[in-house]
Amino acid sequence: REMGLPVTVAERAGAPLVGALGGVVGAVAADLQLENGVDLRTHVTVTALEGDSAGRVRAVHLSDESVVETDVVVVSLGSVRNTEWLTGSGLGSGPRGIACDAGCRAFDFRGIVTDDVFVAGDVARSPHALFGYQFLSLEHWGNAVAQAETAAHNMICRGADRRPHLWMPAFWSSMFGVNIKSVGVPPMGEELMITQGSLAERRFAGVYGYKGRIVAAVTFDNTRWLEFYQAQIERGAPFPVEFPTMDRRPENRQPVPAGFPDPSLPTHGPMVTLSGYSPADQQLVFHPARH
Ligand SMILES: Cc1cc2nc3c(=O)[nH]c(=O)nc-3n(C[C@H](O)[C@H](O)[C@H](O)COP(=O)(O)OP(=O)(O)OC[C@H]3O[C@@H](n4cnc5c(N)ncnc54)[C@H](O)[C@@H]3O)c2cc1C
CATH class of the missing domain: 3.50.50.60 (FAD/NAD(P)-binding domain)
Incomplete structure (x- = not known):
């Protein structure tokens, strides 16, 4: 346009x-x-x-x-993962990726962790403690590099020396000059609360809540709040949020249904x-x- x-x-x-x-x-x-x-x-x-x-x-x-x-x-x-070549390998793989534990070890098709097959990057799906142990994958260059480092570390370590791949899902985009950023897993959120700014001004920060906890945040032209909310997600802070801010508080600051489509739909x-x-x-x- x-x-x-x-x-x-x-x-x-x-x-x-x-x-x-x-x-x-x-x-x-x-x-x-x-x-x-x-x-x-x-x-x-x-x-x-x-x-x-x-x-x-x-x-x-x-x-x-x-x-x-x-x-x-x-x-x-x-995107669709190129996992068709793993058909018959015995690994827990499919179009959504290869399931692995937090230490990058692949699961076999029975859900039992292997000890000698490691997964990293877009193709990996691993459970995340902060997000209800859902199997999540992340399509970011930086994530692929960091996860590969963890996989390499765990390949040459035993037991207690192994470490998990800890990451925070995030994305940014830009639409007609408006900077859109997000951290956490918004689709997990049942409710959304606009905490700074307003939807009408298209300059706001919003926080997503699930079962009384903050699971994600989104900003439109309000990036400076993301780091703060990332820390809130990492410490499992309660939702709805209630803390003083320097910004003008939006009126009627109440959680509303976030409006995600029914996950059971194709x-x-x-x-x-x-x-x-x-x-x-x-x-x-x-x-x-x-x-
Ligand atoms: C259009 C586009 C824009 C993007 N922009 C950004 C961005 O701005 N910032 C960002 O952080 N990320 C971006 N990404 C995502 C980023 O590119 C990926 O997260 C990253 O490349 C993942 O690295 P990877 O090594 O897991 O997979 P890939 O980079 O996809 O590498 C997988 C490799 O495996 C090869 N392969 C597949 N099957 C086999 C097989 N059977 N045998 C051998 N090799 C095989 C493939 O050919 C490919 O080279 C973008 C992606 C796309 C598509």
Whole structure:
């Protein structure tokens, strides 16, 4: 949009960022996009990409039966781990990664920890004591390096000398000049409390709570609060939060439902159909929708 180009965003949820930050914060991101001229289509999925005789994309078909004419498509649907080569290895691996203990030792498919197979980086899924021992993986370059160091250390140490890979999930993004940062695991949060600033100003800090504890925080143009909330998460501080701040306190500072989608719903819809003319073999390319 900043280049003056028309942009359409097709989003399956009710707003952008709902899966990562929940519906309350997602609504702020939606407003930001609409205000900047994005043609935001929510509650729709892409059902087909249509090409022309030169093999170039020309249109996108959406699940509400609308058609968007376009010549560039950016697909951003998340990642799938390359674990297929481990099929039959006996390890506890799948598209979401390889399960391992906090010391990077892989689990076998029975859930028993191995002593000679170690996992690090994007492909690793390990339980985290701060987040209910959920198996989590982190897609950060810095995490891959730190986890590899722990794996290497544990490979050459025995028993009590081994150490866990301790990390704090975090991400940052930027949307139309607004700096968006998060620490902890927001999707674990049942409730969200805006602790500094306000949603209306799009400058705020919000804290996510789960079973009476702080599990995550998000900031929009308010980065300086993140370190503070990271320390709160690490010490398992109580939620709702109640402490004096130097900032103006938002009115009606009450927790509200964070608005995450039902985790029991599928995260992936049917595959997209591609149609068009392939210049390589001069055949019509048509892949039927697969699940
Ligand atoms: C578009 C994009 C932007 C990103 N931006 C950032 C960023 O700004 N900051 C940040 O911190 N992180 C960023 N990341 C994430 C970061 O790149 C990853 O977290 C990091 O590269 C993970 O390192 P890794 O070693 O675990 O995996 P990878 O870097 O993915 O390395 C895995 C390697 O294993 C190889 N491989 C796969 N199967 C086999 C096999 N059977 N045998 C041998 N080799 C195999 C692959 O070819 C690959 O080279 C970004 C990722 C993407 C995709």
